[in-house]
Amino acid sequence: xxxxxxxxxxxxxxxxxxxxxxxxxxxxxxxxxxxxxxxxxxxxxxxxxxxxxxxxxxxxxxxxxxxxxxxxxxxxxxxxxxxxxxxxxxxxxxxxxxxxxxxxxxxxxxxxxxxxxxxxxxxxxxxxxxxxxxxxxxxxxxxxxxxxxxxxxxxxxxxxxxxxxxxxxxxxxxxxxxxxxxxxxxxxxxxxxxxxxxxxxxxxxxxxxxxxxxxxxxxxxxxxxxxxxxxxxxxxxxxxxxxxxxxxxxxxxxxxxxxxxxxxxxxxxxxxxxxxxxxxxxxxxxxxxxxxxxxxxxxxxxxxxxxxxxxxxxxxxxxxxxxxxxxxxxxxxxxxxxxxxxxxxxxx
Amino acid sequence: xxxxxxxxxxxxxxxxxxxxxxxxxxxxxxxxxxxxxxxxxxxxxxxxxxxxxxxxxxxxxxxxxxxxxxxxxxxxxxxxxxxxxxxxxxxxxxxxxxxxxxxxxxxxxxxxxxxxxxxxxxxxxxxxxxxxxxxxxxxxxxxxxxxxxxxxxxxxxxxxxxxxxxxxxxxxxxxxxxxxxxxxxxxxxxxxxxxxxxxxxxxxxxxxxxxxxxxxxxxxxxxxxxxxxxxxxxxxxxxxxxxxxxxxxxxx
Ligand SMILES: Nc1ncnc2c1ncn2[C@@H]1O[C@H](COP(=O)(O)OP(=O)(O)O)[C@@H](O)[C@H]1O
Ligand SMILES: [Mg+2]
Numbered sequence: 352x353x354x355x356x357x358x359x360x361x362x363x364x365x366x367x368x369x370x371x372x373x374x375x376x377x378x379x380x381x382x383x384x385x386x387x388x389x390x391x392x393x394x395x396x397x398x399x400x401x402x403x404x405x406x407x408x409x410x411x412x413x414x415x416x417x418x419x420x421x422x423x424x425x426x427x428x429x430x431x432x433x434x435x436x437x438x439x440x441x442x443x444x445x446x447x448x449x450x451x452x453x454x455x456x457x458x459x460x461x462x463x464x465x466x467x468x469x470x471x472x473x474x475x476x477x478x479x480x481x482x483x484x485x486x487x488x489x490x491x492x493x494x495x496x497x498x499x500x501x502x503x504x505x506x507x508x509x510x511x512x513x514x515x516x517x518x519x520x521x522x523x524x525x526x527x528x529x530x531x532x533x534x535x536x537x538x539x540x541x542x543x544x545x546x547x548x549x550x551x552x553x554x555x556x557x558x559x560x561x562x563x564x565x566x567x568x569x570x571x572x573x574x575x576x577x578x579x580x581x582x583x584x585x586x587x588x589x590x591x592x593x594x595x596x597x598x599x600x601x602x603x604x605x606x607x608x609x610x611x612x613x614x615x616x617x618x619x620x621x622x623x624x625x626x627x628x629x630x631x632x633x634x635x636x637x638x639x640x641x642x643x644x645x646x647x648x649x650x651x652x653x654x655x656x657x658x659x660x661x662x663x664x665x666x667x668x669x670x671x672x673x674x675x676x677x678x679x680x681x682x683x684x685x686x687x688x689x690x691x692x693x694x695x696x697x698x699x
Numbered sequence: 700x701x702x703x704x705x706x707x708x709x710x711x712x713x714x715x716x717x718x719x720x721x722x723x724x725x726x727x728x729x730x731x732x733x734x735x736x737x738x739x740x741x742x743x744x745x746x747x748x749x750x751x752x753x754x755x756x757x758x759x760x761x762x763x764x765x766x767x768x769x770x771x772x773x774x775x776x777x778x779x780x781x782x783x784x785x786x787x788x789x790x791x792x793x794x795x796x797x798x799x800x801x802x803x804x805x806x807x808x809x810x811x812x813x814x815x816x817x818x819x820x821x822x823x824x825x826x827x828x829x830x831x832x833x834x835x836x837x838x839x840x841x842x843x844x845x846x847x848x849x850x851x852x853x854x855x856x857x858x859x860x861x862x863x864x865x866x867x868x869x870x871x872x873x874x875x876x877x878x879x880x881x882x883x884x885x886x887x888x889x890x891x892x893x894x895x896x897x898x899x900x901x902x903x904x905x906x907x908x909x910x911x912x913x914x915x916x917x918x919x920x921x922x923x924x925x926x927x928x929x930x931x932x933x934x935x936x937x938x939x940x941x942x943x944x945x946x947x948x949x950x951x
Contacts, residue, residue, distance in 0.1 A: 550818060552820055552821075553817060553818050553819060553820055553821070554805070554806070554809040554814070554815060554816075554817045554819075554821055554825075555815070555816050555817055555818055557798070557802055557805055557806045557809070557821075558806055558809070558810070558815065560795060560797060560798055560802070561795045561798070561803075561806045563797065564794070564795035564796050564797050564798065565793045565794065565795055565796075567757065567793060568789075568793040568794070568795070568861075569806070569810070570757075570776070570777045570778050570781075571755060571757070571777050571778075571781055571787065571793075572778075572781055572806060572807050572810030572811070572861070572864070572865070573778050573781035573782045573810035573811050573815070573865060574778055574810050574815050575776075575778050575815075576778075578816075579815075579816070582816060
């Protein structure tokens with residue numbers, strides 16, 4: 352007689368045992384990304400690497416929830432958009448000016464606060480759902496907010512959105528400067544990435560992984576699993592908020608199209624292509640996506656891009672359910688000639 | 700909170716639980732004294748595990764009252780019961796498969812403390828306690844091993860270690876010996892024997908060789924109800940118990 356378990360199993364989550372190479376590999380990658388702009392054309396720096404980093408941040412907010420909590424949320428692009436819209440509504444110089452006059456130094460924290468609050472709200476609304484139902488409810492929230500913004504003229508200027516959100520000056524330089532944008536995005540991404548790796552070692556993060564593996568046991572050990580879960584969505588909202596801010600400054604504005612269904616699906620595609628096994632997968636997936644997005648349009652006509660990225664998406668999901676990271680992991684094992692570890696089957 | 704000695708560790712008053720039309724637990728009234736070792740016996744499907752679930756709050760009883768050290772906990776959610784020092788293991792191990800043995804124990808240790816949302820790394824004290832628990836259940840050589848890689852016996856040991864993490868006043872073990880090897884069984888028996896009397900112990904166990912030597916009192920259940928209760932010597936010779944065990948076979 353088996354006991355009913357409330358175990359959370361997405362099959363996507365990687366086993367969270369520490370790997371010794373994660374820290375050195377991450378630092379090496381950071382070093383490469385710091386010097387790369389010196390040798391590649393500015394177009395690549397801003398439109399390929401910079402854009403990949405910004406999308407990667409938003410995708411990482413999804414990966415964080417999926418890898419460590421077992422929750423796949425489709426609301427992360429919308430949550431990012433909340434931060435972008437908050438700033439766009441507040442800052443001076445935006446067209447049309449809705450509130451205006453609030454300096455970036457105030458508007459940016461407010462944007463992050465709004466995204467965190469929206470993350471918490473999404474988490475609270477979806478707190479009882481799992482798997483496909485969680486996908487559906489987060490998608491519904493994303494589409495709902497998108498439609499609300501698109502039809503609300505007074506606050507969000509409807510379909511047209513808000514233009515001329517140029518971003519703050521950093522060290523006296525305009526944000527539109529390629530290198531200011533790139534290095535800001537890189538530093539933000541590196542800090543958020545480090546934050547994720549740190550958080551999952553804390554009691555909060557360990558309990559989150561406990562919820563992924565066995566929510567019933569987490570409750571039996573004294574945790575309020577539902578509150579924990581909502582808090583994790585809040586952290587993911589904070590991460591997505593940074594991505595939303597950077598995307599808004601990069602695009603010099605925000606419109607409903609940037610947070611619509613298409614954008615939501617793009618984030619999912621990036622996260623899955625890269626692999627939902629480790630936060631770095633989000634950035635790998637985003638880079639692959641951006642490269643195809645940029646060059647497929649030259650090779651084919653624009654419309655074929657979706658076919659191409661869709662085919663890649665399918666191929667990756669079929670070949671390696673845990674994305675490029677999973678392929679890399681398997682190659683690594685092959686090279687070390689170590690057989691893949693077999694999980695012990697729990698007898699009844 | 701200091702309980703007077705005569706207050707029982709656990710008191711069930713007419714506790715029942717229905718799943719649809721099935722009364723998994725019918726109408727159970729029993730009392731376990733503080734420091735007592737209680738064994739719960741009974742054939743498969745007797746409602747033993749369900750009774751544990753009602754005590755630890757996995758789901759509420761459909762009738763009756765549960766009292767822990769004199770305090771009515773019938774309506775308390777499971778995480779509050781764990782905080783009032785109820786530790787339990789599960790018949791089918793419920794572990795965090797993707798994490799290491801150490802992380803499993805750290806989660807268990809932190810669950811019993813405040814600041815469960817802490818974003819500071821686990822303290823030295825937490826780690827020391829987790830390691831001490833690992834030693835107690837003989838898993839200290841496997842601290843960094845992923846739980847999914849453990850053998851069945853090791854998983855059972857970890858179950859016990861995690862249940863001990865909250866410094867339980869009431870410890871409930873659900874068939875801890877099931878599937879253990881002949882080498883592991885005596886070790887488990889020793890672990891249970893070595894528990895201080897400040898811990899009240901309730902063990903569900905099919906194996907009489909494990910259950911009877913440690914038990915002060917044995918409760919036998921069948922079809923959701925208690926059929927016999929008494930000291931081990933009486934249970935061994937009780938005709939009703941023999942009928943149940945011969946009828947269903949001692950193995951299952
Ligand atoms: N969550 C549940 N939902 C429906 N029926 C259940 C549930 N848990 C237990 N049961 C039923 O309750 C009865 C008692 O089960 P259980 O308490 O597991 O028995 P035991 O542990 O004594 O073998 C069984 O008939 C079982 O099928
Ligand atoms: Mg049982």
